[in-house]
Structures are given as C-alpha cells and as structure tokens.
Amino acid sequence: MEAVFIGSGSVATHLALALQKKGVTIAQVYSRTQKNAAILAEKLNTTYTTDISEIYDKADIYFYALKDGAFRHTLKSFDLPDAIHVHTAGSIPMSEFDGIATKYGVFYPLQTFSKEKEVDFSKIPICIEAINSEVQKKLLEIAELLDSKTYLVTSEQRKKIHLAAVFACNFSNYMYDISSQILEDIGVNFEIMHPLIMETAEKIQSVQPYKAQTGPAVRFDDKIISSHLTMLKERRDLKKIYNLLSKDIYKRHKKK
C-alpha cells in the first residue's frame, strides 16, 4: 500500500512513522512549509513537495493531516478518483469531501500528539467514518495494522468526542497549569504534584469520574472552600474558576 501525507505536523509525523513501520510505503509528503516538509520527509526517508501540482498521483490513500479548514483548499486542486482520501481531524465533517472526492472517509486518532514524544498507536482509539463499505473496510484494515482500537462514529458524534476531549485533555492540562502557578508563588517545585496527577488519571481507568470525585466541594466543606477563596483574593481569574467549579461539583453531587 502506498500513502501520501498532506501535512507535516504532529499527527502526520506520528501516523506516517507508525504506518511505515508496519510496511506501508509513504510515497511522498506535501506541506506548504518547505522546512516542515523536509524534516518529515527525512524522517521517513522519502520525497516531499510544496507544490500541489506535484503531488504524487498514484498512491492508494491520501491522508490529510492539516490545520482544520486548510485541507479543502488543497484537495480542490487535484482530482484522484481511484484513491481513498481521508482526513484525521476531530471537528471537520466527512461531508467536506462531497463533490470533490468519490472514495473518502475520516481516520481520527483520539490522542494528543507532541512532536518530541513517542506514541504507541496500539493504545490510541481511532474514530472511523467512511462514505461506503469499501472505504470502511480499508480504514479498519489500516487501524488493525496499527493494533489500534477502532470506533465507528458519525461526523456528529466525532464532533462531540472532540468537545469531550477538550475537557478531558486541554482543560485538565490547564488545571495542572494553574496548580503549577500556585506552587511557583510559594517556591515549591511542581514535581510535588506529579504523583497526585498520575493517580487521578489512573483512577478513572477503572472508576467512573463521577464516583472518583474527591475534594472540599464534593464533601460540601464550606470552611476549606472559603479559606481557599481567601488565598486566591489576588488572583481574581483563578478565584472565579475555583468558585464556578466548586459550585457545579456541589450541585452535581447534591441532586443525586
């Protein structure tokens, strides 16, 4: 199987490397940015282009791993009806391919990727959507090649999964960031929080988050809450977050 990668960011990098390891030929990398294209092409020991008209036209599958929105513009510029076209984004509906490609789908790995950090695709859930059963079969085969767990989801569901991921990943990380700011103020290294953060994440692998909830808000411990709010009096932004989240936790656990 021959694949072309449109895009050279974190998702493209990790997915292309993982597929190559499993025997897929990465025929070419395209990126608007020469530097990024060259870096990824070197990692894959393949060729690259920054010119849409020079995109290799005999691949079996084209992966669009671009910033949301940019891919439609790229796709319009060439026409390869025999190949499968898939994007890897959480929030772009599959219908973006309507009238442009004939065989298409979505291959969305639900994970946060950093260029520096290795990822193990066998632990990444892949959300798959396809225009027909032929494409679906192919995408499931590719996911199987990577030992990934697959979920067949519609564009509507995928959008909500992406929204759920913003809470579970981006907003959790922001809670870590706030925690590190509070520690910085008192000269304590953030490493003191590492074990607690790991344990909190590990716990919900076996217990529903609702049941795993601890802390002053779920205990309705008003004394601790008001002492915390006093400590935050000079950080109005954090006080607002503390107040809002505590009230919502309280409400959620009170009514049941």
Next chain:
Amino acid sequence: MEAVFIGSGSVATHLALALQKKGVTIAQVYSRTQKNAAILAEKLNTTYTTDISEIYDKADIYFYALKDGAFRHTLKSFDLPDAIHVHTAGSIPMSEFDGIATKYGVFYPLQTFSKEKEVDFSKIPICIEAINSEVQKKLLEIAELLDSKTYLVTSEQRKKIHLAAVFACNFSNYMYDISSQILEDIGVNFEIMHPLIMETAEKIQSVQPYKAQTGPAVRFDDKIISSHLTMLKERRDLKKIYNLLSKDIYKRHKKK
C-alpha cells in the same frame, strides 16, 4: 516504634498498613464509628476503641487522620506529653496543637486515597512540619522508612499546596466527569477517553503544563470554539465553564 491511629478513613488505612509493613507496631485504632474502627483494626490485626478515655497511652506517636476540624476535639480529651502528635491534613495549621501537646508536627501525604485502591508510598510526597528538630528528625525517619520523598514546608505553604492539589486533582477529575457526560449523551463509552487522559497526565511529568497546553483555545481557533459553544447550548453550566477556561487559556498564552 508503637503508633496509634486516631481515625479510620482512607488516609489512616493506607498509612497504617504501610507503616506496619515496615515494622511499626500499630498498637490501636480509635474511631468514633465502631464499624470503621473494627474494619481497620481487623486489617491491622490490632485492637480498637470508640472511647477516647480508653486510648492506649504508651505509644511513641499518635497519627490524627480525621476529618478536618474533628481532631482538636479528640486531642483535648487526653494528654500525653512524652509522645509525638501529628496530623495528616493539608489545610490544618500545625498551631492547632499549641497548648495541647508539646511534641507535635504534620505528616501530610500529598495523594488522593481510595479505600479499595492500593497505593505505593514510595511514590507519595510527604509534606513535613515539626515544632522542633527532635520531632522533625523522627518524622523524616518515618518517611524514610516508607521510601517517600519528603518536603519540609510551613503551614502557610502546605495550605497553598493543598489548594494547588484541588486544581490538579479534584478539578481535573471534574473535567473528566464532564467529558464522560458529553460522551454518555451520544452513547459512546467513556473508555475511549482513557488513553488521552493518561497521555495528558504523563506529559506533564516531563514538560511544564504551560508548554504542554494544546487545544482550540491556545491555537486561538475561534471557529472550533464557537462550534463547541453551540453544541453546549442546552448545557448552560458546561458552556459557562468552556467559555471561562477558553478565555483564560487564551489570555495566558497571548501575553507571553
């Protein structure tokens, strides 16, 4: 060394079991609740009491692992000037022991404990505070017995560490809970989020949370943000949180 545990909750249970494994004799367990006292005493193969006047008076150290505030009341009721008295709470100042005990301190394990889940004390940071160097030496020895990493912190610092932990643990868990509610609405099992949550927690073990921040808010991706807010239009509570956190992430990353 002989220890008595005042309290029979999660912290008492895990700490007493861990100390016993390392050769500390747990002479007795006290709890106001007979059932809880009996359960922990059985686990430790020791005796228990629910009567303050019957607390064993020859132990070397008394651990107060009670709900915040309850311990002062207990402590007042007996007087053991030769023993060391320590509480295990994040938010109670050491000065609560003033005028009641003579040798005292704080032994605060920074972790979230569930009764069912085993914990490894060698991975738990212990925040230590002591009234004098004799007590401090003893508490450091006990932490060393458990292979725990120790931090010498004041009551003021400990209160802020506890506040930082509310963000890192309790509020992160609430983000997981919201994520699970969004998935429940579309009939997708929350297990799809497990790898993402683990990766997010693992990442900050080596990268500062500020640098690890990803998502639409840090990319200033207004299109995605407004589509997410639209999806939340029937959950005003979640919409408010999404809006507030996104704006704050935006601000934090814009000004640098």
